[in-house]
Amino acid sequence: MLFQRGQPKDSEHVDQMQNPGNLETGGKPLVGVIFFFASQMSRNIQTARIPSGVEPSSHSQSEPPKVHRLDNFLSEVQEHAHASPLVTKFETIPIEMAPPSRPRETTRDAMHDTLLLVNFKNKQAWQEWIQTK
Known part of the structure; x- marks a missing residue:
């Protein structure tokens, strides 16, 4: 499975988000925002990462698809996020810079500037996530 940009994680903790007083360890939910200027690294194209548990097609004669390194990185982080209760x-x-700011000769397809939003149960969950991932 390749990383699908713009796909939110289905939240199983909607009740907790609406009722922060019921959080297991207490505290308010915490939102992390990261902006990746991936258009600055358009040369970083590599073979697509195959997620754990997925068998590569043995009957496929073509080479694996080439993708941007950021997509591979976000795919791996997304797997951890989906499995984490934190x-x-x-x-x-996906974010696109306006043409004057876009690096020269960069096509629209090569633009990979991305805003990442991650909601954590609380500050303690964020600290634990940072330490373990």
Whole structure:
């Protein structure tokens, strides 16, 4: 499975987000925002990462698809986020710089500037996520 940009994580903790007083360890939910200037690294194209548990097609004669390194990185982080009880939402939003700011000779397809939003149960969950991932 390749990383699908702009796909939010289905939250299983909607009730907790609406009722922060019921959080297991207490505290308010915490939102992390990261902006990746991936258009600055358009040369970083590599073979697509195959997620754990997925068998590569043995009957496929063509080479594996080439993708941007950021997509591979976000795919791996997304797998951890989906499996973690600390993360309540993991969403990427594709961002495109306006043409004057866009690096020269960069096509629209090569633009990978991405805004990453990650909701954590609380500050303690964020600290634990940072330490373990």
